[in-house]
Amino acid sequence: xxxxxxxxxxxxxxxxxxxxxxxxxxxxxxxxxxxxxxxxxxxxxxxxxxxxxxxxxxxxxxxxxxxxxxxxxxxxxxxxxxxxxxxxxxxxxxxxxxxxxxxxxxxxxxxxxxxxxxxxxxxxxxxxxxxxxxxxxxxxxxxxxxxxxxxxxxxxxxxxxxxxxxxxxxxxxxxxxxxxxxxxxxxxxxxxxxxxxxxxxxxxxxxxxxxxxxxxxxxxxxxxxxxxxxxxxxxxxxxxxxxxxxxxxxxxxxxxxxxxxxxxxxxxxxxxxxxxxx
Numbered sequence: 001x002x003x004x005x006x007x008x009x010x011x012x013x014x015x016x017x018x019x020x021x022x023x024x025x026x027x028x029x030x031x032x033x034x035x036x037x038x039x040x041x042x043x044x045x046x047x048x049x050x051x052x053x054x055x056x057x058x059x060x061x062x063x064x065x066x067x068x069x070x071x072x073x074x075x076x077x078x079x080x081x082x083x084x085x086x087x088x089x090x091x092x093x094x095x096x097x098x099x100x101x102x103x104x105x106x107x108x109x110x111x112x113x114x115x116x117x118x119x120x121x122x123x124x125x126x127x128x129x130x131x132x133x134x135x136x137x138x139x140x141x142x143x144x145x146x147x148x149x150x151x152x153x154x155x156x157x158x159x160x161x162x163x164x165x166x167x168x169x170x171x172x173x174x175x176x177x178x179x180x181x182x183x184x185x186x187x188x189x190x191x192x193x194x195x196x197x198x199x200x201x202x203x204x205x206x207x208x209x210x211x212x213x214x215x216x217x218x219x220x221x222x223x224x225x226x227x228x229x230x231x232x233x234x235x236x237x238x239x240x241x242x243x244x245x246x247x248x249x250x251x252x253x254x255x256x257x258x259x260x261x262x263x264x265x266x267x268x269x270x271x272x273x274x275x276x277x278x
Contacts, residue, residue, distance in 0.1 A: 002045050032055050100128045115129060116181070185239040235275065
């Protein structure tokens with residue numbers, strides 16, 4: 001079987017189980033062949049070895065069963081950086097990049113800042129910002145020891161020496177009160193939301209996804225405590241669900257934040273809220 005035939009076979013096999021069958025097929029094949037996507041286009045007639053074909057068919061079968069592509073390849077790109085991924089954390093998603101984009105734009109001309117990324121997971125937010133702003137001091141926290149071990153590897157792989165890691169259940173082990181920015185992509189899905197039993201999230205830690213009856217428990221906790229750890233004129237920036245725009249805005253206001261800004265993702269959903277401590 002050559003590359004062209006392998007991709008045609010794969011896209012048919014995944015048609016009923018994946019919303020992006022051809023893309024999944026290409027990503028998995030580049031992983032097996034240890035090449036880039038341009039290689040697939042340039043060499044469609046190149047024959048796969050028996051080992052390569054067997055490995056590819058095994059990955060396709062697991063993808064057909066619903067295992068996320070990022071778990072099959074062990075990596076995911078975020079902010080043009082590569083992050084190792086496993087089932088201890090959420091898989092970095094494109095919508096989360098709006099938090100990184102907002103921070104880098106908002107504080108473009110600030111040479112030195114102290115930033116806390118809470119619930120860091122793979123470290124995607126903290127490391128992406130630290131890579132762009134090597135003079136900033138970035139602290140990344142997570143309750144999961146396994147997630148922090150993974151984030152530490154990602155920090156090393158992406159050469160971000162200005163990131164340090166703390167194991168903490170939100171603010172419990174955070175003893176600093178001089179942050180300019182606190183950013184978080186916390187759990188924000190209601191515990192009985194049907195999305196929790198669909199797609200990739202079935203294979204991700206539920207503790208990183210659901211947050212009480214309405215999905216607001218962790219966001220409300222962060223909002224209520226963040227002021228104690230921010231400097232005057234510091235900012236709190238949170239990712240939230242597509243349908244939580246009003247709830248999160250009210251939560252920020254109730255906890256004393258001003259100059260509230262909300263941003264949409266590429267699908268037009270409001271997924272980020274930021275507020276300033278005056």
